[in-house]
Amino acid sequence: MSNTEIPTITEKLLTAKKAKGVTFTDLEQALGRDEVWIAALIYRQASASEDEASKLLQALGLSNDLVPELTASSVKGLGPIVPTDPLVYRFYEIMQVYGMPIKEVIHEKFGDGIMSAIDFTMNIEKEADPKGDRVVITMNGKFLPYKKW
Template sequence: MKKEEMKEAILKAKYDKGLKWDSLAEAAGLSPEFTCSACLGMNHLEKKSADAVATLLDLGEDVSIALQKYPLKTWSQVVPTDPVIYRWYEIVGVYGETIKEIISDKFGDGIMSAIDFSMNIEKQEDPNGDRVVVTLNGKFLPYKSW
């Protein structure tokens, strides 16, 4: 079973059962963000977590195996079009250099890792309209000379 088929099977089962990512994450023993990214084919799960997710969704072993495989991370839209995702692309365009400047100021020359990395998404209730609060946490990797 390919990752793409796995993703479709999981999304369909999740919808049919009326589950949220929180439930799948609880089964996997991981955060909802990471669990979701693995179910979408962008990360892999260890066997125990993969089995738990597949079981919760009444899906077979082939789904669990597909979840355990290391993914080839690809996307086809150089500029994403979905408005949710585009807004993030826009943030990178508008604030990318700002991020680089602030990191340079605080850490020196280097990058924020997208591999040694975690992400958390929360709902912040607000009478003027609820807010999405996303926290990204990535290891600072300094450029090294040699």
């Protein structure tokens, strides 16, 4: 999926979400899953169980005909192009500037390995600040040491 390609199902889900006037937090309550995971599901970066798909579609007032698309294996990633959306690009920029320092600090604390993006959670919070509200993102991934053989 390139920067401008949004799957048809994503467009349907986002249109229904807007029409219903629900937030990702509202959907979190309906599905019993985290709002970031639900957003990933809607953008087809995650796959749902049949129950999760049905709950989402019910919350959005959509037909269960879409269950097979939501339960299919997802295709992950933004594609080979540098992201052009300013907010998404900032994460790319953060990794360009701080990627190697983050890697070195993780290796120093844990050893040679990676942080899992599979055994992973993320929380996004809003923190009030007199100088301007702050975005607080907490990424929590299992450390996976490289295997020696």
